[in-house]
Amino acid sequence: MKEKSFQDEQFENIEYNLKTINEKIALSAEKSGRTRDDVRFMAVTKTVDVFRINKALDCGIDLIGENKVQEFLSKKPDLKLENVECHLIGHLQTNKVSKIVGEVDCIESVDSLKLANEISKQSSKLGITTNVLVEVNIGGEESKTGLPKELLEETLYRISELPSIKVVGLMTIPPFSQNNAQNRKFFSNMYNMYVDIRSKKIHNITMDILSMGMSGDYEDAIACGSNLVRIGSAIFGPRIY
Ligand SMILES: *Cc1c(COP(=O)(O)O)cnc(C)c1O
Numbered sequence: 001m002k003e004k005s006f007q008d009e010q011f012e013n014i015e016y017n018l019k020t021i022n023e024k025i026a027l028s029a030e031k032s033g034r035t036r037d038d039v040r041f042m043a044v045t046k047t048v049d050v051f052r053i054n055k056a057l058d059c060g061i062d063l064i065g066e067n068k069v070q071e072f073l074s075k076k077p078d079l080k081l082e083n084v085e086c087h088l089i090g091h092l093q094t095n096k097v098s099k100i101v102g103e104v105d106c107i108e109s110v111d112s113l114k115l116a117n118e119i120s121k122q123s124s125k126l127g128i129t130t131n132v133l134v135e136v137n138i139g140g141e142e143s144k145t146g147l148p149k150e151l152l153e154e155t156l157y158r159i160s161e162l163p164s165i166k167v168v169g170l171m172t173i174p175p176f177s178q179n180n181a182q183n184r185k186f187f188s189n190m191y192n193m194y195v196d197i198r199s200k201k202i203h204n205i206t207m208d209i210l211s212m213g214m215s216g217d218y219e220d221a222i223a224c225g226s227n228l229v230r231i232g233s234a235i236f237g238p239r240i241y
Pocket of ligand 1: 046089090215231232233
């Protein structure tokens with residue numbers, strides 16, 4: 001009998017993991033009074049090779065997230081991206097904006113007015129509008145990217161005046177913690193801010209997406225109102241840098 005190749009095994013794991021995660025997303029959504037279709041499932045593909053990413057796409061994944069501009073652009077031509085959305089989720093430097101605008105459907109990691117300005121400027125040049133999320137540093141950690149929550153509202157008003165960028169929601173990465181109750185507190189804070197801002201009906205800004213929850217905490221995030229979870233290692237295994 002022919003032995004299974006390493007790649008066959010990797011592919012089987014991806015298929016199995018996606019199925020398991022999908023079931024858990026459905027359960028968590030139901031617990032929060034919603035359905036599976038109310039929560040989007042992003043496969044985070046940083047450090048993952050194109051073969052494994054394409055396997056996940058073959059299994060029905062329709063949204064992927066990459067952290068680095070260069071890594072995404074070098075893999076993009078080999079990915080089966082028909083009917084698939086791509087988001088940039090990693091910290092973006094202003095000097096890389098011109099390379100990524102027009103190449104992704106959404107930039108989830110906008111954390112300053114300066115960055116938003118540049119995204120709008122480069123989008124104008126291409127004659128497009130770029131959808132973005134504003135990343136909030138909900139834990140107030142000095143080491144983390146993301147906008148301090150105290151600056152969120154004012155920054156949103158400023159961004160709303162820019163011509164070629166549209167904020168469609170919020171994203172966050174809470175402080176690392178093994179403590180679920182602690183995590184849920186941050187997620188709930190985010191949800192409250194999201195609902196509060198939505199109620200203000202700021203011109204040119206919609207609150208459609210609340211992106212929070214990763215491999216270790218997506219069930220809690222959904223329970224607290226997330227509608228987009230970003231999952232990497234629970235699909236593809238530990239990352240090898
Ligand atoms: C890497 C990463 C993820 C996925 O992390 P996992 O713990 O592997 O699921 C999600 N969001 C962002 C912004 C990331 O950088």
